[in-house]
Amino acid sequence: MRLFLGLDPPEALRGELAALAIGLPGARWVEAGNLHLTLRFIGEVNPAEAEDLDAELATLTAAPAPVRLQGIGTFGQGRRMNALWVGAEKDPALVHLHGAVENAVVRAGFPKETRKFLPHVTLARLKNPDRARLEGFIGAHNARAFAPFTADAVVLYRSHLTRDGAQYEVLERYPMRS
Ligand code: 3AM
Secondary structure (H helix, E strand, C coil): CCCHHHHCCCHHHHHHHCCCCCHHHHHHEEEEEEEEEEEEEEEEECHHHHHHHHHHHCCCCCCCCECCCCEEECCHHHCCCEEEEECCCCCCHHHHHHHHHHHHHHCCCCCCCCCCCCEEEEEEEECCHHHHHHHHHHHHHHCCCCCEEECCCCEEEEEEEEEEEEEEEEEEEEEEEE
């Protein structure tokens, strides 16, 4: 199965984010129920690896972290632009939480993540987006601050790749404790 670890924004905030999903040709919007902030992509694992991961995550110690979403960004350049997201402030507690999760994943036997942590919630996958509309979208929402929330659990998601895009299933929640 294909796994990743993340944070799930409260339902009301997911609703607000999902309400941004208008007027952008070339965007395939993430459904409200699938919106998340990825802490660590794991990938395909076998049952034994999943068990090792679960055992390490169960011992996770980190304080609850504030998550403040603000600022619209994209991944990929030009015609390769492939994702539209809202960024999260790099609060020290969130950075610490990310580090604790990374350590647990490495202790479970997975390779270290080499890419730097850029906390974000992906709003849409992009395919040849209309540039003017995209700039309009960014201009309209870039300065907007969403209601902050406290991440008090790390969520283990299973990703189901379907013809209609990925669907994410919550397998486990690991509550924060310091
Ligand atoms: O949080 P977002 O939606 O930006 O892009 C994938 C998604 O990120 C990312 O993991 C999240 C859940 O699928 N992802 C998918 N494959 C990946 C890979 N091979 C990956 N991240 C890193 N390496």
